[in-house]
Amino acid sequence: MFEAKSLECVRDDRLLFNDLSFAVAESEVLQIEGANGSGKTSLLRILCGLRLPEAGQVLWQEESIISNREDYYASMVYIGHLPCVKGDLTVLENVRSLLDTRSLSLSNEQIEVALAKVGLASYEDVPGKALSSGQRRRILLAFIELSQAKLWILDEPLTALDVQGVTLMESMIMEHKQAGGSVVFTTHHGMQLECEMSSVQLGRRSRG
Amino acid sequence: MFEAKSLECVRDDRLLFNDLSFAVAESEVLQIEGANGSGKTSLLRILCGLRLPEAGQVLWQEESIISNREDYYASMVYIGHLPCVKGDLTVLENVRSLLDTRSLSLSNEQIEVALAKVGLASYEDVPGKALSSGQRRRILLAFIELSQAKLWILDEPLTALDVQGVTLMESMIMEHKQAGGSVVFTTHHGMQLECEMSSVQLGRRSRG
Amino acid sequence: MNWSEFFHMGGYAFFVWTSYAITFAVMLANIILPIVQRKKVIARIKRSIKREQIEQNREST
Amino acid sequence: MWHWIQRFSSPKHFYGMSAPLIKWFSVSALLLGVYGLYLGLFVAPTDYQQGESYRIIFIHVPAAWMSMFVYMVMAVSSGIGIIWQIRLADMVAAASAPIGASFAFVALVTGSLWGKPMWGAYWVWDARLTSELILLFLYLGYMALQSAIEDQRSADKASGLLAIVGVVNIPIIHYSVEWWNTLHQGATVTKFDKPSMHIDMLIPLLLMAVAFKLFYAALVLVRTRNEALYRDRNRRWVRELVERL
Amino acid sequence: MLKAYYHLLIRDLRLALRSRHELANPLIFFVLVVTLFPLAVTPTPDALQTMAPGVIWVSALLAVLLSLDRLFKLDYEDGSLDQLMLSPNPLMILVLAKVTAHWFLTGLPLVIIAPLLGIFMSLPAEAVIVLIYSLLLGTPVLSLVGAIGVSLTVAVNRGGVLLSLIILPLYIPILIFGANAVDVAADGLPVTGQLLFLGAVLALALSLAPLATSVALRITASR
Amino acid sequence: MLKAYYHLLIRDLRLALRSRHELANPLIFFVLVVTLFPLAVTPTPDALQTMAPGVIWVSALLAVLLSLDRLFKLDYEDGSLDQLMLSPNPLMILVLAKVTAHWFLTGLPLVIIAPLLGIFMSLPAEAVIVLIYSLLLGTPVLSLVGAIGVSLTVAVNRGGVLLSLIILPLYIPILIFGANAVDVAADGLPVTGQLLFLGAVLALALSLAPLATSVALRITASR
């Protein structure tokens, strides 16, 4: 379904990785591991087509994602280090405008169900700026949940989440896997998934 | 030595804490605990005198820190969520300009010793922008180490540090305590200190 | 003095009456806006009281 | 003494105390205003130089005076708020800004409507006009800063500081523009002769000036009450008060 | 696709309306800068009238320039821009939506307030009307071309002045024709030529700028 | 205390020198804006000369205005500003050091390049000399007063235009006197009065602005 072919990434003077290849099948969960600065974020941005690799390519259903962006983007969702939350919009409007980027028009009820699931019930009308950092991240969880994407690419999804939040994320990934979806993610904290999980290790040598 | 007297903090509509009092003696390590958004950062900024509490006051050697900033600041050091690292300055210059804010003039050798201790040996001449996030935080560790301050106030000191980094931070705190210094810190991850530690708990009710 | 002469203002009607009209409009706005604002503030406080009550009920059950 | 001020300036106390004042101020503003307008529009004689157009004076001059007076109120209460940490003073300052801005606006509009028949242009760049325009900008800056900073306390302190800095600036602007213009004395600067005040003109003018002051007093109280309600929205007294409404 | 355009436009307008002070800012800047000139130059009505077209146009241009960074900056900083670029809809459409919103929020208010300033600076009535037309045709071009510049500099830390370096040279033809039209109109001559030119530039910008902007955004995202 | 001043000044200058394009930016903006005017207005030498003092002064003012946010913005964003505020040295001294650095990096280059632009715009020699003096006295005030404004708005998201709304009214007296001095000098009249006024304002700003700025910074930090 999804395949990375001999990717190479260079930042400033440093070669972060080269000849990196892997594939992700349906119902597969893949963790990208590596120390600080080993290139996890860079890799994920390459997988999204946001960054071009120095060499190699990323394939989605046997086609390069660069030449086939629309299909690819219709079936994947990415969340990065950044919150994507507008302080001036309410929680509901925030989720809605994220869904708009994917041209999904859902009813308020559907969104409210998802918000309740991620622990933001009764927060629909609160503006983004009045949320704590953990609550902001939860808006993204609701977005992923509603995105109807097959492939999830998650960069440090546990950031700012407290213990309950971590459990929630874990169960969301499990559900998605059971529904036949795939997940690629990174994390510094342990994620306890009760399933098998492949992993890719970046930057063996860590300094300092 | 250091005392907080019935502090109150309100953000937007929410009362984060009120009537919060505690004291920190010499050789004492105090952890501020609490869920996301419970007000840890706000409390630490109040303890530094950066933010004014809605009520109550902070005392340093029986005097209010607001009326006595110079003495207080000469003997405390704070690191927050932000890196304080300039991309255009080298590691050495970064440490030096942090020390300049405290009017400390140390020799290059002294600084290099501290850099070696925090794992940045041979990085003296690398510009800040070429560092990974973990290495940036280590500059701050070197700064604390050299600051000659009695009181350390650390907000999430383990952020972005990998396993070795965490161990380093722990041993630095232990050493500081043995030398008669005090530490106030917050963290979401467990810090394993082999010593007794007092703690203050914020915001009992966590929502969502 | 007759009324039409009064409204004519010796040929300066446009300037005089526009001035007065704008002044009164601004004053009226100054009277109305705080009243509207007050209603909004009170409604907002009522809403947040209600929300807290709902939350309290949920916690106690 | 200090405690007395603290207690007296608590928003709760203010809220209770201000209600009757508003009534008195607004009723007397209305009465004086109506009487002043009657005298100004019907009784006062036609000016021999300016014809009827001078009747704009009865709103222009009080509004211009008020625009400066309100700024002083705003700056002084900002100062009190910053130095003595009295919240009520911050609220008064914040409540004054939109009122003062609207007075400045009225002075500008009526002035330029008066300018067309008198000077043949809606606008000339002379000292008084320019400093009034800048006064309006100072008000707008205050309001913009106030609404741009989320944290209420910082917003009050920051915009209060701006108001105080603005006070230093106002005389500087005034004299600089004046000097700049007199240096350039020429066809450009239309000097308007101060109309020799007939007593029948002076009385309505003064009546209107007092009416405007009372009007401001009533408005600022109403707005300060709103501010008090909003800022203390989590305190018990507001909660109880709102529940009774 | 039209829906995507519409949704994004609405979102941007709503965001701007939520923080109302933001809304007024480019306008106030425009008025302020225009008023700086009579203060700095001997304000005889004659001198004012000669300067007026240039001053108003330069100030409008600077106001647009300074408001440009709200086009992508915030979206870039909070990651929303990444999400837009991962949208299955063509990026050009989304860019066009954001530029439209930007024009509604800056260009249009400038067009509306400009006549007043023209009168303050003693422009004759015909010139004021041409001023409106020229701004109406010119400001969308400023937004469209500006978008290219911002998308290139959005990732640069202190982009402000860098942005003006990139953009100002591109703005110069519009400035020359716009100001010249008003100038000529003040002398009572016909100005169809200048306005036609501005119209042609607008058509050109409408067809090319969104493409250039989306290419530039892809380059910027590749960090 | 003097050492703290000196260290901070050196740090800021060094930082600016490291990113050299930053250094040139206000200067280039200044030159660009000044050249926009002859493009927008029919450039008879006479008209140019009447406009020149005003145009040069307004452009200098805008260049300083736009460069202001580098005064505290980056330090605020990366947390260095907090560290400065936790320094045992008086905050006023540190503010003064930063303002000095800002002036060296923007005001001084403007003063140096301005005569060239004056000559381009056919100003007579005496006026050019007065231009230099007036900028020399005026630009430090712009930096000092600007610092108050930036410190108030540094925490605000899209502070750019807000900053100009706050600052421009405060800049107006300096603009009037600076431009007027040059104007008067071009007519061959004495200008000691204006220069004395600028000097007095500078003294006032030097004694009050650092205090106001440090109060403003404490307010801003209290978030």
Ligand code: HEM
């Ligand atoms: C846009 C135009 C105008 C503006 C902004 C303006 C502004 C002001 C201001 C600020 C004052 C108060 C001055 C003080 O008390 O120190 C004032 C007073 C006054 N204005 Fe105007 N004005 C304008 C046009 C005019 C015109 C056209 C006239 C009449 C020809 C006029 C007549 C007066 C008079 C008689 C006073 C009272 C003078 C005094 O208190 O000594 N104004 N105006």
Ligand SMILES: Nc1ncnc2c1ncn2[C@@H]1O[C@H](COP(=O)(O)OP(=O)(O)OP(=O)(O)O)[C@@H](O)[C@H]1O
């Ligand atoms: N904008 C940039 N410019 C230059 N180099 C960069 C940039 N961002 C990152 N790097 C470098 O690229 C390397 C990889 O960065 P990346 O963000 O991919 O790491 P990561 O594995 O995600 O680290 P972390 O665990 O901190 O998120 C780092 O060593 C860093 O120095």
Ligand SMILES: Nc1ncnc2c1ncn2[C@@H]1O[C@H](COP(=O)(O)OP(=O)(O)OP(=O)(O)O)[C@@H](O)[C@H]1O
């Ligand atoms: N700038 C701000 N404006 C308004 N409210 C804020 C601001 N910053 C934080 N808050 C609110 O204050 C509360 C406490 O924030 P604070 O940053 O002190 O929490 P914290 O305990 O440090 O959380 P974390 O674990 O995420 O660091 C949060 O609920 C948040 O909503």
Ligand SMILES: [Mg+2]
């Ligand atoms: Mg990363």
Ligand SMILES: [Mg+2]
């Ligand atoms: Mg925190």
